[in-house]
Amino acid sequence: MAQAHPDPDTVRSALALAVRAPSVHNTQPWQWRIGDRTVHLYADDTRQLPLADPDRRDLLLSCGAALHHFRVAARSFGWHTVVHRFPNPAEQQHLASIEFTATTPTSDVIATARAITRRRTDRRRVTSWEVPPTHTRHIIEAGTAEGALVHEIAGGGTRTRLVQAFQDAARLHRDDARYQTELALWSGRHVTPEGVPARDAVTATDPLTREFRSPELTEAVIHDLDDRGVLLLVHTGADDPLSRLRAGEATSAVLLAATTFGLATCPLTEPMELPDTRDLVRADVLSDSGFPQLIVRIGWAATSAAQVPLTPRRPLDNVVRPL
Template sequence: MTTLPTYEVVESAVRLAGRAPSLHNSQPWRWVFDGYQLQLFSARERMLPATDTLGRQMIISCGIALGHLRTALAAAGWRIFLARFPDPNRGDHLAAIRFTPAPIVTDAERDRAAAITQRHTDRLPLAPPNGWDEFEIVLRSTFDPADGVLDVLPEDKRPQLARASELTASLRRYDSSYQHELRWWTGHVVADTGVPAETLISPEERVGVPVGRTFPAADIGPRRPGAVDQATILVLSTGTDQHMDLLRCGEVLSTVLLECTLAGYATCPLTHLTEIPRSRAVVATLTGRKQLPQALIRVGTAPESADRPTPTPRLPLADILELTGPGAEARTLP
């Protein structure tokens, strides 16, 4: 029996992992495969220092990619063993990954892997997620609560959350470093990173989603005229801001997004409410917990008539994966 995945298997899994969402599609990850183990590193050159001052979102993004990788490999017939932060002298070395063949690949594993390419961020107003109460029970069974605490915000907390979002936008309005970074990374794509203009929302559409980040306005006609967001809002929190907790939080976020996609829901991760201490404190108060909010997720139902957007560009495989093992020199990555 083969005890190691081929280069082709690893390349395919890393390519799918690269579909993970990240702050402004910055894709702050780098992988190295030596034929035996796969290493995950954070790519600090793609960190957004004005927005993500301490690099929390960079590590969470890498955790989402790590969760996507696990999902992709499971569908390909491989289980993984993770050593998180294996080198105490290298804070950018997030994980060392070993492999073992899986005895079986289930339909559920294949379906979750397929959800990686089906998932996309929907910033427009959403209808309520049908069947949420039953789905929430299933969702909570798919991850370890020690890795992340998931709260569903009650409907009556939404106005307070909207005010916190408005506060965040107001505090950022005259932050020239933040505004420059936001405009550099959004509204266009540079070298396969950044947020395309067609995925943003117009000023009219923004009125319907008062908890969303204030992006540069898109010059797009109304796509869901008069719609007001009724999405369920989830809050994912951790006990600390230590890097281990952040990485595990990202892995949970991967699971949540993919399971919601499988259930037919549209999703939109939100992190602007956790970037500034004052708005983050408001979110923590709304959950009623001592844990630290790391990300919020809008989960809802998109109209059946909604056009599926063009997939957001991703970096070429050669920019995120390095092969160093035997025979690697004979391979050419796209």
């Protein structure tokens, strides 16, 4: 008789890949609970960033990315996931209840799952080499299949105003002593299981790059400084918690699809963390229709660039418990 539910080792293996998802400042704001036939995802609000993320938007995006990573991993192990998002409206920390049905993984699913351990957040400049339009279309389709909207941000004046939003957000954050204290708690250290290690942060010569503490990563691209790769905006029609969770799932799909092509990727959220600069992005890029959630930069890394090391993660036993 065929199994009706993945065994515990398979679930833990999928969760080990799920927690490789990117999260704001590498806070990893999730908790997983394993039942007899279900897996549950909870938000860990104790890891919310009060200054960078006062409305939990980044937290929910992060958890959505982990949820999509888990779905991809489970599918690669032969299990289709049936996800009930926000199954208990009275408990907003309970983000998803996940059930399983057996399936046969395709080669595309396996390739996407393999991309989980290959993906890095690469904050360095990308080269001016063109990303083939067919790659970009495939990546956009992968994201929009996950319940959010994704489109490429055009060049010219729109991109110029977007860069201005990044610069304005960086300036406001630079002048906010409380934000700077929070940033110091979550960056600039050496290898730790949480936060952005110094070795993964780059000196912010690019206006799209957040100014983390004590950066040690050096730029590999010193030419073509006006070219910043392809910028993809993940946005939603509403701005409720479900929309933000789905935007996180779409972001994961974008990142993994880009990684399968060998592209460097970097999620960018700083302008969306402040009301004024988020409104600027909403007006200039979306013409006030919909809500910008984050931007993903994709492009080709320099062939001379050393690979960014994997960012450490908290031990699995710290974030996974029985139901």
